[in-house]
Amino acid sequence: MSKANNFFTTIKSHQKEKSKEKFKGFLKDFLIILEQDTSVCSLAHKRLYDALISHGMTRMDESDSRCRKLFNSEALRTYDYFQDTFFGMEISLNKIMRFLHSGAMKGEESRQVLLLLGPVGAGKSALVEHIKKALENAIDVYHIDGCPIREDPLHLVPRSLQDEFEKLYNIKIEGDLCPVCRYNLLEEYAGDYTKVPITQSSFSIRGRRGIGVVPPMDPNTQDTSILIGSEDISKMDLYSEDDPRVLSLNGAFNVGNRGIVEFVEVFKNEIEFLHTMITATQEKAVPSPGKQAMIYFDGVIISHCNEAEWNKFKAEHTNEAILDRIVRVNIPYCLEYDEEVKIYKKLLGSSDFNYHIAPHTLELASMFAVLSRLKPTNKADALTKMKIYNGEEIIEKGHIKKIDINDLREEVRDEGMTGISTRFIMKAIDNALADSNKNMITPISIRDSLIKQVKEQVNNEEDRKKYLLFLQKTLHEEYLRILEKEITKAFVSAYEEQAEALFNNYLDHAEAYVNATKVKDRVTNEEMEPDERFLVSIEEQIGIKGSAKNNFRSDISSYMFAKLRRGEVIDWRAYGPLKEAIENRLVTSVRDISRIVTKSKSRDNKQQRKYNEMVRTLMESYGYNENSAEEVIKFAANNLWRDS
Ligand SMILES: Nc1ncnc2c1ncn2[C@@H]1O[C@H](COP(=O)(O)OP(=O)(O)O)[C@@H](O)[C@H]1O
Ligand SMILES: [Mg+2]
Numbered sequence: 314m315s316k317a318n319n320f321f322t323t324i325k326s327h328q329k330e331k332s333k334e335k336f337k338g339f340l341k342d343f344l345i346i347l348e349q350d351t352s353v354c355s356l357a358h359k360r361l362y363d364a365l366i367s368h369g370m371t372r373m374d375e376s377d378s379r380c381r382k383l384f385n386s387e388a389l390r391t392y393d394y395f396q397d398t399f400f401g402m403e404i405s406l407n408k409i410m411r412f413l414h415s416g417a418m419k420g421e422e423s424r425q426v427l428l429l430l431g432p433v434g435a436g437k438s439a440l441v442e443h444i445k446k447a448l449e450n451a452i453d454v455y456h457i458d459g460c461p462i463r464e465d466p467l468h469l470v471p472r473s474l475q476d477e478f479e480k481l482y483n484i485k486i487e488g489d490l491c492p493v494c495r496y497n498l499l500e501e502y503a504g505d506y507t508k509v510p511i512t513q514s515s516f517s518i519r520g521r522r523g524i525g526v527v528p529p530m531d532p533n534t535q536d537t538s539i540l541i542g543s544e545d546i547s548k549m550d551l552y553s554e555d556d557p558r559v560l561s562l563n564g565a566f567n568v569g570n571r572g573i574v575e576f577v578e579v580f581k582n583e584i585e586f587l588h589t590m591i592t593a594t595q596e597k598a599v600p601s602p603g604k605q606a607m608i609y610f611d612g613v614i615i616s617h618c619n620e621a622e623w624n625k626f627k628a629e630h631t632n633e634a635i636l637d638r639i640v641r642v643n644i645p646y647c648l649e650y651d652e653e654v655k656i657y658k659k660l661l662g663s664s665d666f667n668y669h670i671a672p673h674t675l676e677l678a679s680m681f682a683v684l685s686r687l688k689p690t691n692k693a694d695a696l697t698k699m700k701i702y703n704g705e706e707i708i709e710k711g712h713i714k715k716i717d718i719n720d721l722r723e724e725v726r727d728e729g730m731t732g733i734s735t736r737f738i739m740k741a742i743d744n745a746l747a748d749s750n751k752n753m754i755t756p757i758s759i760r761d762s763l764i765k766q767v768k769e770q771v772n773n774e775e776d777r778k779k780y781l782l783f784l785q786k787t788l789h790e791e792y793l794r795i796l797e798k799e800i801t802k803a804f805v806s807a808y809e810e811q812a813e814a815l816f817n818n819y820l821d822h823a824e825a826y827v828n829a830t831k832v833k834d835r836v837t838n839e840e841m842e843p844d845e846r847f848l849v850s851i852e853e854q855i856g857i858k859g860s861a862k863n864n865f866r867s868d869i870s871s872y873m874f875a876k877l878r879r880g881e882v883i884d885w886r887a888y889g890p891l892k893e894a895i896e897n898r899l900v901t902s903v904r905d906i907s908r909i910v911t912k913s914k915s916r917d918n919k920q921q922r923k924y925n926e927m928v929r930t931l932m933e934s935y936g937y938n939e940n941s942a943e944e945v946i947k948f949a950a951n952n953l954w955r956d957s
Pocket of ligand 2: 437438439
């Protein structure tokens with residue numbers, strides 16, 4: 314089928330979907346629907362909560378290593394709707410969902426404003442957009458036909474019958490007819506509420522249906538009509554001033570009725586402007602333009618701002634009334650670099666460039682971002698803290714370093730509210746790409762680009778110094794470690810097998826040493842003494858010397874034995890310190906040859922073959938392309954194995 318045909322089929326089904334009959338009926342028809350599905354009269358918080366939850370919810374459990382290592386094995390909920398779009402944000406998302414859940418149960422939260430507080434580029438706007446989209450894709454809402462605020466059909470039930478209705482349906486009717494509907498009821502339908510038409514419509518951001526947005530307003534042009542609508546001057550000649558027909562109810566609170574009202578950068582606005590927000594929460598009603606009565610409002614109010622604005626606002630004690638109405642949820646930057654990488658993958662995935670990203674590029678940029686966001690501690694250096702926050706084991710002198718992530722977290726408050734933003738990193742990525750004549754970014758080019766950008770844009774002297782130290786020293790060294798390991802892997806043919814063989818040998822000999830027995834050769838069955846030189850050659854790789862070796866050997870033997878007894882499969886990665894020792898041993902074993910082969914000047918034929926083979930492995934197994942492989946090898950030759 315041609316593309317045109319193909320696409321036309323899509324169009325057809327889309328049109329069919331769109332033209333699905335909307336409900337048209339009267340109170341009686343609506344009550345029949347309500348009987349089958351009470352969710353049609355859910356209030357806004359519940360409707361939104363249900364829409365988000367309908368995509369699925371999972372409880373993290375012990376099998377998830379992030380749950381174990383980062384969240385105290387707490388059975389944190391994760392929400393499928395956010396899973397593929399927002400990363401490292403589980404805790405904030407849990408708080409947001411808890412707010413909506415309580416609101417849905419008609420708790421106090423249904424009368425509060427949700428405030429997302431966080432630094433620039435932490436994803437506040439993106440998060441609110443995503444939440445609004447959930448409503449757009451949710452079910453349609455039933456409302457009185459022609460009502461400018463699409464109000465609940467149940468408002469038609471007269472006061473005197475509401476008790477009766479409540480007993481019958483076990484549903485409490487909240488709110489009252491808006492002035493326009495009241496007028497229509499009396500004038501057009503002679504007060505017969507059973508004749509007022511009811512229909513259905515969808516939520517739409519662009520169509521301003523059920524989703525109202527308040528951008529930050531310039532104080533000079535600030536006008537409450539943005540919030541509550543206005544009186545239409547052109548109609549003022551036709552009707553008297555108190556005639557609802559002059560109302561044009563198109564303010565954000567009118568538009569967002571039954572859905573969401575969003576306040577962008579909320580505290581950039583003047584306080585007076587925000588009073589409507591308080592009224593909306595306290596009284597669940599907003600003023601009407603002109604002389605009409607208050608208009609019932611049912612919606613989720615979501616606002617966001619950064620910390621500077623918030624602090625300024627909080628300091629004014631005249632603002633207490635508003636503060637009292639706010640539920641604040643911090644949206645800090647992500648502090649796990651593995652998750653931070655996913656953010657850039659997502660953002661890059663949506664641009665059209667066709668380029669190559671060398672391995673470890675985004676990882677390095679993310680490490681920098683996280684380092685800049687962490688507060689210092691006496692318990693560990695910055696890089697170590699960063700790795701602990703990423704759920705990694707830290708090996709020191711043959712042991713897994715015992716630093717509890719909770720202790721680190723408790724030392725500081727509001728971590729992640731400062732530092733380098735996602736936008737800063739994205740800009741550096743874009744610049745590195747623009748500067749590349751090979752259409753690629755590598756850890757080397759991204760680091761250069763970040764250094765340049767820090768020098769140009771970070772004005773605070775202390776930050777600037779700190780950031781440059783991270784880039785020029787901490788991460789430079791870290792990358793060299795990563796790179797050396799990678800080159801070794803590409804160099805050592807059958808790396809995994811060799812590592813596994815070293816592991817098995819080590820275990821055999823260490824065990825024999827600990828038990829004062831002999832080692833039986835796996836092939837010949839010959840018995841021999843444990844090979845002390847071999848054991849030491851592994852141990853010295855991680856700085857185990859002298860009598861420390863005894864402990865290390867017995868620790869390992871009992872560790873592996875315990876694992877085997879539990880029926881677990883063990884391999885060379887089973888115990889962090891030993892894994893590191895084996896890797897280092899392999900690195901050392903090829904260091905000399907790596908040095909020679911990577912230096913382009915001194916390669917002979919045989920070495921050139923080895924070089925080509927290594928480049929091929931880097932490309933085929935590790936995700937490099939020819940250019941990036943050559944670039945990192947050159948970098949290794951110049952930085953790793955300097956002739957001394
Ligand atoms: N933790 C995160 N997970 C996924 N995307 C993120 C995250 N943090 C930031 N982003 C992305 O970074 C970009 C900038 O975020 P934005 O919502 O504009 O930030 P803010 O409104 O907080 O200044 C957005 O495209 C957003 O999707
Ligand atoms: Mg924003």
